[in-house]
Amino acid sequence: MIDVVLGLQWGDEGKGKIVDVLTPQYDVVARFQGGPNAGHSLEFNGQKHVLNTIPSGIFHQHTINVIGNGVVIDPITLKKEIEKVMASGVDPRKNLYISEKAHLIIPTHRLVDAASEAQKGEHKIGSTLRGISPTYQDKIGRSGLRIGDILTPNFKEKYQTAVANHKLLLDRFNHSYNLAEHEPAFFEAVEFLKQFKIISSEYFINKLINEGKKVLAEGAQGTLLDIDFGTYPFVTSSNTITGGVCSGLGVAPQKINKVYGIFKAYCTRVGSGPFPTELHDDTGEQLRKQGFEFGATTGRPRRTGWLDLPTLKYAIMLNGVTDLICTKSDVLSGFDVVPVCDAYDINGARVTEIPYNFNDAPIKPLFKEFKGWSEDLTGLRKFDELPSNFKAYMEYVEEQVGLKMSVISIGPDREQTIVR
Ligand code: GDP
Ligand code: IMO
Ligand code: MG
Numbered sequence: 001m002i003d004v005v006l007g008l009q010w011g012d013e014g015k016g017k018i019v020d021v022l023t024p025q026y027d028v029v030a031r032f033q034g035g036p037n038a039g040h041s042l043e044f045n046g047q048k049h050v051l052n053t054i055p056s057g058i059f060h061q062h063t064i065n066v067i068g069n070g071v072v073i074d075p076i077t078l079k080k081e082i083e084k085v086m087a088s089g090v091d092p093r094k095n096l097y098i099s100e101k102a103h104l105i106i107p108t109h110r111l112v113d114a115a116s117e118a119q120k121g122e123h124k125i126g127s128t129l130r131g132i133s134p135t136y137q138d139k140i141g142r143s144g145l146r147i148g149d150i151l152t153p154n155f156k157e158k159y160q161t162a163v164a165n166h167k168l169l170l171d172r173f174n175h176s177y178n179l180a181e182h183e184p185a186f187f188e189a190v191e192f193l194k195q196f197k198i199i200s201s202e203y204f205i206n207k208l209i210n211e212g213k214k215v216l217a218e219g220a221q222g223t224l225l226d227i228d229f230g231t232y233p234f235v236t237s238s239n240t241i242t243g244g245v246c247s248g249l250g251v252a253p254q255k256i257n258k259v260y261g262i263f264k265a266y267c268t269r270v271g272s273g274p275f276p277t278e279l280h281d282d283t284g285e286q287l288r289k290q291g292f293e294f295g296a297t298t299g300r301p302r303r304t305g306w307l308d309l310p311t312l313k314y315a316i317m318l319n320g321v322t323d324l325i326c327t328k329s330d331v332l333s334g335f336d337v338v339p340v341c342d343a344y345d346i347n348g349a350r351v352t353e354i355p356y357n358f359n360d361a362p363i364k365p366l367f368k369e370f371k372g373w374s375e376d377l378t379g380l381r382k383f384d385e386l387p388s389n390f391k392a393y394m395e396y397v398e399e400q401v402g403l404k405m406s407v408i409s410i411g412p413d414r415e416q417t418i419v420r
Helices: 017-026 075-087 107-123 131-142 147-151 154-170 184-192 201-210 243-249 281-289 309-317 388-401
Strands: 002-008 028-033 040-043 047-051 064-067 094-099 197-199 215-216 258-263 267-269 303-305 322-329 339-347 347-352 363-371 403-410 417-420
Touching: 002 017, 002 243, 017 040, 017 215, 017 258, 017 322, 017 403, 028 201, 047 075, 064 201, 075 184, 094 201, 107 131, 107 154, 147 154, 147 197, 184 201, 197 201, 201 215, 201 243, 215 243, 258 309, 281 303, 309 339, 309 388, 322 388, 339 388, 363 388, 388 403
Parallel strands: 002 215, 002 258, 028 064, 028 215, 064 094, 094 197, 258 322, 322 403
Antiparallel strands: 040 047, 267 303, 339 347, 339 363, 403 417
């Protein structure tokens, strides 16, 4: 069987931390989509680690970690990540497996990403500039390069063909660039990756599942950034929802068991796009400060706002969430009131479903207010110890979404986790 962990908002819900906490219950952790646009933070023994492409089970040396076919890999960032993990005493050569079908991000993908964003001007997506969209475009356009290609004798030829296509695009964007600056590091990283286990991961994972091993699929980004159901075009270029697990790892839907859906006790978003409950005032600044809301990958300040139930319910529906996890609960201490958005007012109508014109509609969030609490939650370890005002807030969310919280996270460290 395979269980899934994924984000129910706009990313950065704390997936890395939760995967790290759950890993001891699994034999395998596998990423199924996204790439180095992700930044997953883990904290234990007083140390913080940020992973971009490597699954968050890597620090458990006996756990098999798989980068699935649905992922896009930048050899340069992956090499750097591996070296950092090695510096902390873990050797990914033993427990990291890479799908031969995962697509390669090459330096010109990053250049095209930057050129495309520059051309969009104020309408830019706010991409992480990691080359994600151009790489997935090439995959869908059937002209991509895959990890398996690095092992073929004509890899350089395939690479040059791709570069020639990208150069045409860059010329059209009138984008100046210096490719020679990036190529040596790229080819060095490609050589470096050859010492890893490059495999047919769909056979590998299915064999493990058939042997009764437990697999955890780790999502990147979040449901509201899904290419089909997110706030298009302000989304990423992959399916971030449970459905993405089947195509991103090659497992059949009936093999999927639990779906852990993670949400923050409030909302954040990096990059452009609609955000109905966004706060532009001191309260928003306080949320950013208390939650340390700065991107793990790009360092950009995250936009902040209150919890939004219509989008949360939408995400739970799309993913078939069975287990709900609330993170960053500790961040809400010290606010006089904690509002939660129940519905939207759109031109005088009360709306609870996400409308097609979500990006442009004059959406006013309708809030229900809860009395705040001032207790520090970070040292608590039992559900019963949580302040009654916090519980009232959580119970309302549970009642609204029709699911009980199975885990409440009250700090970035592994230990700061309340399992119900
Ligand atoms: P991911 O992309 O979903 O893995 O999340 P990120 O790592 O990008 O962002 C989550 C941030 O919040 C990281 O800095 C985590 O260390 C931190 N974090 C995770 N859970 C909690 C929590 O319960 N409380 C607090 N205060 N921080 C948390
Ligand atoms: P994790 O896995 C938050 C956002 C970008 C941008 C949009 C498109 O850490 O939760 P892309 O580079 O994918 O073309 O950018 O998606 N974005 C994320 N936001 N967390 C992430 O990953 C993100 N990955 C992409 O900010 O708005
Ligand atoms: Mg992140």
